[in-house]
Amino acid sequence: MHDETLYDCIIIGAGPGGLQAAIYLGRYNRKVLLIDRGGGRTRHARHIENFLTWKGISGKQLIELGLEQAASFNVRIEKGLVTKVLKKGSFEVFVGDTTYHSKFVIVSSGVYDNLPSMEQLHRFLGISLFTCIDCDGYKTTGRKLVIIGNSIKTVHLAIAMKEMFTEDITLILYSDKIPDEYKEELRDENIRFIIDRPVRIIGDDTIEALELKSGQRVACEVIMSHFGFKLNDDFLSELNLKRDRDGFKFMVNQQYESSLSGLYIVGPLNTGTDQAVVAAGQGAVAAIDIKSRLLEL
Ligand SMILES: Cc1cc2nc3c(=O)[nH]c(=O)nc-3n(C[C@H](O)[C@H](O)[C@H](O)COP(=O)(O)OP(=O)(O)OC[C@H]3O[C@@H](n4cnc5c(N)ncnc54)[C@H](O)[C@@H]3O)c2cc1C
The missing domain is CATH 3.50.50.60 (FAD/NAD(P)-binding domain)
Known part of the structure; x- marks a missing residue:
């Protein structure tokens, strides 16, 4: 099944990174699809105490407020597991038997603890x-x-x-x-x-x-x-993206774009620090860069 829409950006993962990017792109009136399988690391954080303006908020509440905020800016939100991403001119994102298409992709699928x-x-x-x-x-x-x-x-x-x-x-x-x-x-x-x-x-x-x-x-x-953690990155295996010296985390530039043009990676999947506020900041930077590139297109 093909969704005929060509999205400006598909965001994979509704943690702080993906949600913040969705809010920015939604507020640029761009066509945005946010896909999330449910669960996730932030949802498991019972008390986040270091997120600016929140002395204490549960991860679940942070995500639910973020989803509500993104939806209010016309971001389309779909529940589903992304199994593969390909680039053939535009990006193809596979969820079950549906293929979605976009000009840009932001990966914010996070990690899981050992x-x-x-x-x-x-x-x-x-x-x-x-x-x-x-x-x-x-x-x-x-x-x-x-x-x-x-x-x-x-x-x-x-x-x-x-x-x-x-x-x-x-x-x-x-x-x-x-x-x-x-x-x-x-x-x-x-x-x-x-x-x-x-x-x-x-x-x-x-x-x-x-x-x-x-x-x-x-x-x-x-x-x-x-005991460290593993990356939620199986769906990226066919893209041959550049990783760090240990072959573990993904290399990105200052706008969080990976070695594949148009595909951005935010949050703990790249070499930065594993914090909710950091993932959110990276999501904002990636979205602002995509805004400029969409204008160039
Ligand atoms: C117990 C615990 C406590 C924490 N406490 C704090 C804290 O106090 N302060 C702080 O700053 N940080 C805290 N963190 C860390 C914080 O949660 C992470 O830094 C943050 O989750 C990173 O955000 P993210 O958006 O990259 O990923 P996540 O929040 O992990 O979100 C990723 C999302 O992507 C989805 N996903 C993954 N794979 C796929 C796929 N193939 N298809 C579709 N969706 C997919 C996941 O289900 C999830 O919803 C804590 C983490 C844990 C586990």
């Missing part, structure tokens, strides 16, 4: 189990913290958390493959560390302890989980 498998994780995720120092480090201030992870970067995180938020830290690492100088630094910083794996969070309304595979229980009030 989470360790342990009992009760989802009960506390976003409340007292966190994954991001910039989002939720503050909420650990002065509290008994356990950090779990599997890389040297987790050691850096523990030292940073101690410097900014709390003295009371236990670090649980999956493997002992950390150089001696790091172990020494942890000792100097008075950060306890244990080589083991978590299996269960103990507690009903609040976290009381983390139970490890060895049976040991580590008392704590908050947990920081640090």
Whole structure:
């Protein structure tokens, strides 16, 4: 099935990045289609406290207000999973058995966290189990913290958390493959560390302890989980876009255009910081650039 409309821009993903871009392009009276499959990382954020003018807002509310605002500027919003994007002159965007066409595409499909498998994780995720120092480090201030992870970067995180938020830290690492100088630094910083794996969070309304595979229980009030994330990028696989040196994140220019002309990538899929307000800012920059290019066309 072909939607005969040639959209000025199709936006993939209704997180802060995609919604902000949609609001700008809608307010330029452009023909815009926003496609979102539902769910998403921002929707899982229970309390966002660092978004300008909102001392505390749930991610769900932020998205719902954004959808309402975009729709009020005549942005067409469709629920669906984008499975493929191609460029044959104009862009072709595939959703189920429908193909949509556009002059420009903004990808704002976000990322998803790698989470360790342990009992009760989802009960506390976003409340007292966190994954991001910039989002939720503050909420650990002065509290008994356990950090779990599997890389040297987790050691850096523990030292940073101690410097900014709390003295009371236990670090649980999956493997002992950390150089001696790091172990020494942890000792100097008075950060306890244990080589083991978590299996269960103990507690009903609040976290009381983390139970490890060895049976040991580590008392704590908050947990920081640090296992990185994956990109929601399967639908871009046929475009051969340029990535960073690690072959992971997408390279973009200052307007967030990727190595393929006309296709913009905003939010944590590019090499920038993973924050709602940053994704929104990038969405605005991409939309303003597309406005100028549509005028040139
Ligand atoms: C628990 C938690 C707490 C957080 N707290 C904060 C905080 O306090 N402050 C802060 O600034 N940031 C916070 N973040 C991070 C913030 O949510 C991200 O930086 C932000 O989501 C990035 O926005 P985005 O628009 O790029 O992507 P997202 O918000 O992830 O939105 C992407 C959208 O694209 C959709 N999508 C993905 N693939 C497809 C596809 N193939 N087809 C159609 N749709 C698709 C998804 O379903 C989703 O709706 C938090 C994240 C989590 C998980």
